Amino acid sequence: MARISAKVKEQRGEGDARDVLLNAASELMIEMGTHDVSLHAIARKAGFAAPLVKYYFGSKEGLLVALVERDTERSLTQLKDLLAMPIDPVAKMRIHITGIIRTYARYPYLLGLLGEILRGHGFNSKDKIKQSFALPLIEAQRQIVEEGIQDGSFRDLDPDQLYFFIVGACQYLFAARVAFRDVMGGKPADPEFAKDFAATAVDIILNGMRA
Amino acid sequence: MARISAKVKEQRGEGDARDVLLNAASELMIEMGTHDVSLHAIARKAGFAAPLVKYYFGSKEGLLVALVERDTERSLTQLKDLLAMPIDPVAKMRIHITGIIRTYARYPYLLGLLGEILRGHGFNSKDKIKQSFALPLIEAQRQIVEEGIQDGSFRDLDPDQLYFFIVGACQYLFAARVAFRDVMGGKPADPEFAKDFAATAVDIILNGMRA
Numbered sequence: 015m016a017r018i019s020a021k022v023k024e025q026r027g028e029g030d031a032r033d034v035l036l037n038a039a040s041e042l043m044i045e046m047g048t049h050d051v052s053l054h055a056i057a058r059k060a061g062f063a064a065p066l067v068k069y070y071f072g073s074k075e076g077l078l079v080a081l082v083e084r085d086t087e088r089s090l091t092q093l094k095d096l097l098a099m100p101i102d103p104v105a106k107m108r109i110h111i112t113g114i115i116r117t118y119a120r121y122p123y124l125l126g127l128l129g130e131i132l133r134g135h136g137f138n139s140k141d142k143i144k145q146s147f148a149l150p151l152i153e154a155q156r157q158i159v160e161e162g163i164q165d166g167s168f169r170d171l172d173p174d175q176l177y178f179f180i181v182g183a184c185q186y187l188f189a190a191r192v193a194f195r196d197v198m199g200g201k202p203a204d205p206e207f208a209k210d211f212a213a214t215a216v217d218i219i220l221n222g223m224r225a
Numbered sequence: 226m227a228r229i230s231a232k233v234k235e236q237r238g239e240g241d242a243r244d245v246l247l248n249a250a251s252e253l254m255i256e257m258g259t260h261d262v263s264l265h266a267i268a269r270k271a272g273f274a275a276p277l278v279k280y281y282f283g284s285k286e287g288l289l290v291a292l293v294e295r296d297t298e299r300s301l302t303q304l305k306d307l308l309a310m311p312i313d314p315v316a317k318m319r320i321h322i323t324g325i326i327r328t329y330a331r332y333p334y335l336l337g338l339l340g341e342i343l344r345g346h347g348f349n350s351k352d353k354i355k356q357s358f359a360l361p362l363i364e365a366q367r368q369i370v371e372e373g374i375q376d377g378s379f380r381d382l383d384p385d386q387l388y389f390f391i392v393g394a395c396q397y398l399f400a401a402r403v404a405f406r407d408v409m410g411g412k413p414a415d416p417e418f419a420k421d422f423a424a425t426a427v428d429i430i431l432n433g434m435r436a
Contacts, residue, residue, distance in 0.1 A: 047344050050261065125397075132404035133258050140407075148408055174409050175418070175425045178398035186336075186393025187386075193343035196351075197359055198385050207386070214386045222433030 032070050035060050036081050043123035047192020049130060053077075078127055079139045085121045086147045089113055093154045103162030104220060110158060111219055114184045115212045122188035125181070152177055159223075168223045180219060187211055243281050246271050247292050254334035258403020260341060264288075289338055290350045296332045297358045300324055304365045314373030315431060321369060322430055325395045326423045333399035336392070363388055370434075379434045391430060398422050 038060035042051050053074045057064040071077040096109055118124060131143050155177055162168035187202060194202040201207045249271035253262050264285045268275040282288040307320055329335060342354050366388055373379035398413060405413040412418045 048340070129259070129401060129404040132408075144408060148405075152409065171425060171429075172421065174412055175398075175422045178401065178413070178422065179394050179426055179429060182397025183390050183394035186397070187389035190340060190389065193340040194359075197343075197355060198363065201385055202389070210383065211386045211389065214382060215390055218382075218390060218430065218433030220433075221435070222429030222431075224432070 028070070031062075031066070032080070035062065035067060035070060035077065036084055038062075039077060039081055040085070040121065040123075043127070044121075045192075047122070047189075049078075049123040049127040075131070075134065075136050075139050078131055079142055082124065082127055082131065082143055083146060085124055086117070089117050090147065090150055093151065097154055097157055102167065103158055103165060104167050106158045107162065107168075107223070108216055108220060110155065111180065111184065111216050112212060114181065115215060118185040118188045119208055119212075122185075122191060125185050125189060155180070162223070166225055169225050171223060176223075183219065184215055239281070242273075242277070243291070246273065246278060246281060246288065247295055250288060250292055251296070251332065251334075254338070255332075256403075258333070258400075260289075260334040260338040286342070286345065286347050286350050289342055290353055293335065293338055293342065293354055294357060296335055297328070300328050301358065301361055304362065308365055308368055313378065314369055314376060315378050317369045318373065318379075318434070319427055319431060321366065322391060322395060322427050323423060325392065326426060329396040329399045330419055330423075333396075333402060336396050336400060366391070373434070374436075377436055380436045382434060387434075394430065395426055 035056065039051070039056045042056055042059050043049050053067055054064050056077070057067050067074065067077055071080055092113060093110065096106055096113075099106065128143060128147070131139050132148070134140065152174070156173040159168060159171065159173040159176055163170055187208065191202050246267065250262070250267045253267055253270050254260050264278050265275050267288070268278050278285065278288055282291055303324060304321065307317055307324075310317065339354060339358070342350050343359070345351065363385070367384040370379060370382065370384040370387055374381055398419065402413050
């Protein structure tokens with residue numbers, strides 16, 4: 015184990031090794047259609063010995079938290095920028111929903127992973143994900159909804175209820191893609207279907223929220 | 226093992242024992258906030274020896290399939306009745322969406338369970354769930370949507386895309402209840418919040434689909 019880790023460190027920096035493991039975990043979860051993959055399978059896919067995962071991330075939970083942070087970092091930065099844009103709340107909501115769909119199309123395992131960490135026993139991991147992802151996302155969405163209610167674009171809807179509605183509506187197709195591959199003549203796995211889905215989802219939500 | 230099963234059979238009929246195990250599995254999944262519970266934990270909750278689960282259901286997969294069938298049977302009968310009702314497509318869709326939300330409020334683990342079976346390797350289980358639940362539900366929803374498009378109530382939306390949108394939107398709050406218990410000041414676990422959510426979800430979907 016010490017010998018392998020020294021060899022890996024020699025070949026590539028520690029940051030690279032972490033990236034290789036995160037990419038392997040992400041790819042495996044996409045292939046399997048679930049976040050529920052074993053540490054051994056992740057290590058095997060990365061070409062690493064399993065104990066190395068613990069060396070780099072402390073535990074499997076450490077790797078899962080790092081993966082959520084990696085996958086959501088860009089979206090959260092973009093969301094902050096979006097809030098500051100001088101555009102109306104309907105346009106903001108349109109960009110926001112499109113961003114959510116893009117995130118789940120790219121990381122279909124993300125919501126399952128998030129749920130597993132938030133349900134888990136690791137208080138620090140839960141708190142990290144809550145502070146770094148869940149709360150900022152809920153808060154940003156609330157701001158956009160409240161702006162839209164105030165300027166009369168949206169009906170008087172509860173932002174907390176909308177949170178579950180929007181996230182659920184935007185992500186299920188992607189989470190179910192592997193499971194539903196053989197249903198509806200293969201459509202759920204077709205990129206064209208996913209593209210049209212994004213347009214449909216944005217359209218129904220915005221029409222549905224309209225004052 | 227033979228002795229225990231004989232004893233159980235003596236105390237209650239085989240049907241009763243199956244019901245006790247299905248109830249234990251259902252309750253455990255609700256408490257844990259996930260369908261991912263072990264066969265041992267289910268048996269322990271039911272007060273049965275673990276091998277008895279295999280005796281009654283053949284395998285853990287057999288128990289999971291029986292649970293999906295138990296949980297969806299009533300909804301599917303109601304859905305068949307709904308299709309035959311002499312009411313307009315918007316009213317049908319309202320009843321249908323309310324029914325979906327009620328099902329997931331009652332069995333919040335159902336969608337995860339369905340995904341696990343459909344992703345699994347047991348061809349017979351997959352096919353059973355596909356034929357008995359997934360396809361009839363997709364087909365019924367398609368009929369209602371097409372009726373509504375034809376009579377001019379709904380816009381020209383793709384029923385297959387709507388399927389993922391509606392199911393995703395209606396179920397995520399319930400699937401996330403345990404994980405999000407400590408977020409939003411406990412609201413996701415509040416029955417009043419869930420009741421209001423149902424009204425909001427029906428409202429947004431029907432407004433969003435309107436021609």
